[in-house]
Amino acid sequence: MRNAPTILHLDMDAFFAQAEQASKPSLRGKAVVVGGLGPRGVVATASYEARVFGVHSAMPMAQARRLAPNAAYLTPRFTFYRAISDQVMALLRALSPLVEPLSLDEAFVDLEAGGAAWDSDSARLTGVRLRTDIRAVTGLTGSVGLAASKMLAKIASEQAKPNGLVLIEPGTERALLGPLSVRTLPGVGPATGDHLRRAGITTIDEIVEAGEDELVRLLGKAHGHGLYAMALARDERPVVAERETKSVSVEDTYDVDIHDRLRVGLEVQRLADRCVRRLRGAGLSGRTIVLKVRRYDFSTLTRSETLRGPTDDPAVVREAAARLLDSVDTTGGVRLLGVGVSGLADYTQEDLFAQAAGEHPLGSEEEAAVPEETRPAASVPAEHSWRPGHDVRHASLGHGWVQGSGLGRVTVRFETPDSEPGRVRTFRVDDPDLEPADPLPLVPVRPSGEGGAARADGGAGPEQTGVGSGAVGG
Ligand SMILES: [Mg+2]
Numbered sequence: 164m165r166n167a168p169t170i171l172h173l174d175m176d177a178f179f180a181q182a183e184q185a186s187k188p189s190l191r192g193k194a195v196v197v198g199g200l201g202p203r204g205v206v207a208t209a210s211y212e213a214r215v216f217g218v219h220s221a222m223p224m225a226q227a228r229r230l231a232p233n234a235a236y237l238t239p240r241f242t243f244y245r246a247i248s249d250q251v252m253a254l255l256r257a258l259s260p261l262v263e264p265l266s267l268d269e270a271f272v273d274l275e276a277g278g279a280a281w282d283s284d285s286a287r288l289t290g291v292r293l294r295t296d297i298r299a300v301t302g303l304t305g306s307v308g309l310a311a312s313k314m315l316a317k318i319a320s321e322q323a324k325p326n327g328l329v330l331i332e333p334g335t336e337r338a339l340l341g342p343l344s345v346r347t348l349p350g351v352g353p354a355t356g357d358h359l360r361r362a363g364i365t366t367i368d369e370i371v372e373a374g375e376d377e378l379v380r381l382l383g384k385a386h387g388h389g390l391y392a393m394a395l396a397r398d399e400r401p402v403v404a405e406r407e408t409k410s411v412s413v414e415d416t417y418d419v420d421i422h423d424r425l426r427v428g429l430e431v432q433r434l435a436d437r438c439v440r441r442l443r444g445a446g447l448s449g450r451t452i453v454l455k456v457r458r459y460d461f462s463t464l465t466r467s468e469t470l471r472g473p474t475d476d477p478a479v480v481r482e483a484a485a486r487l488l489d490s491v492d493t494t495g496g497v498r499l500l501g502v503g504v505s506g507l508a509d510y511t512q513e514d515l516f517a518q519a520a521g522e523h524p525l526g527s528e529e530e531a532a533v534p535e536e537t538r539p540a541a542s543v544p545a546e547h548s549w550r551p552g553h554d555v556r557h558a559s560l561g562h563g564w565v566q567g568s569g570l571g572r573v574t575v576r577f578e579t580p581d582s583e584p585g586r587v588r589t590f591r592v593d594d595p596d597l598e599p600a601d602p603l604p605l606v607p608v609r610p611s612g613e614g615g616a617a618r619a620d621g622g623a624g625p626e627q628t629g630v631g632s633g634a635v636g637g
Pocket of ligand 1: 178
């Protein structure tokens with residue numbers, strides 16, 4: 164293990180919720196919950212104000228609503244979060260070629276490999292600067308952990324949250340780890356945690372006291388060895404670039420379990436189509452098709468099939484998904500289905516299959532023929548579904564976001580990232596003056612020092628709001 168704290172772990176603070184608060188002035192300082200809003204949706208991120216009520220990620224949305232009935236409940240805007248993520252990852256890649264993203268808002272960076280740091284002082288300075296740069300570029304805060312290993316860097320960033328920096332000096336690792344819960348160690352989930360607790364082991368010190376043989380006896384050879392080494396702060400895992408989850412996926416949770424096999428098949432086809440739309444929307448194609456099935460008893464299976472080459476053809480994805488479904492027993496009912504495409508050229512939104520993390524995907528590596536590149540003109544009907552939290556534009560009132568909808572009405576709050584908290588107006592859902600809009604940047608795009616290439620963000624309509632001075636050059 165290296166002897167300088169030059170592995171950096173960055174984790175944006177309550178990322179989705181913070182991004183929403185930054186773009187919606189009326190939500191700043193308020194409890195905000197982002198996630199699936201259906202009856203079986205789960206919380207993706209809760210703002211720190213919502214966490215006070217006990218709301219946390221992966222919690223069923225219904226439970227969150229009971230705990231924090233007055234919080235703002237918003238559906239995620241992944242394209243928006245991804246644009247911010249790209250800015251953050253670019254700052255990390257400026258520090259080192261070895262950047263290992265773990266999700267949209269989290270990554271390891273090997274500072275030594277990039278020459279950005281070589282000892283405690285230079286590492287701390289780099290971390291401080293990075294946090295400042297992230298704030299300046301994105302308008303958001305992230306927390307930084309610095310240590311001599313990945314495991315400890317991640318523990319450090321957790322301790323730094325929110326909006327802080329923690330550096331673990333080499334030599335202090337054992338003392339720091341000792342009193343912490345075994346659950347702090349990577350690879351110790353609820354099941355392993357329970358198993359260890361029944362054996363009287365709850366802290367990392369107790370793992371060390373129990374000894375390696377006992378760990379191997381309790382957890383098996385590979386897991387026991389690995390965990391014992393981690394408890395001694397031995398973690399040699401290198402930072403690996405391009406390890407990110409490269410997938411685009413969609414999934415649906417059903418209010419009532421689906422029993423009809425035919426219906427399950429149709430749902431899978433529908434999800435495959437949706438997944439391809441998203442894939443194409445991001446300008447991507449992928450090689451591996453993944454099917455996820457959660458059954459009535461919450462057992463979750465993933466099946467995958469890798470094609471000879473990348474595709475974004477809906478027919479190919481549909482067929483592969485159907486083949487994968489053939490190998491899954493759905494008697495008893497299905498509560499969730501998902502279709503994903505991975506093996507992409509560029510990394511995409513946070514893995515929506517995160518709930519299956521920790522379960523080892525049971526991949527079936529059959530090969531399928533890849534058809535010629537035919538692209539039927541995908542005419543996707545623009546459904547005006549007014550989803551809470553999403554951006555809209557009103558012909559005369561300007562930019563706002565959907566606060567809620569129902570009974571043929573949609574409520575819009577008119578505000579922008581740099582405005583005062585805005586006013587609320589209600590419209591008929593089919594009001595012709597109201598249309599979906601792209602998110603506004605959180606940090607005003609200023610002409611930069613040299614040349615000042617103004618970045619034009621998405622669909623600039625003919626009627627642009629005249630902002631301040633400066634002609635927009637073409
Ligand atoms: Mg985070």
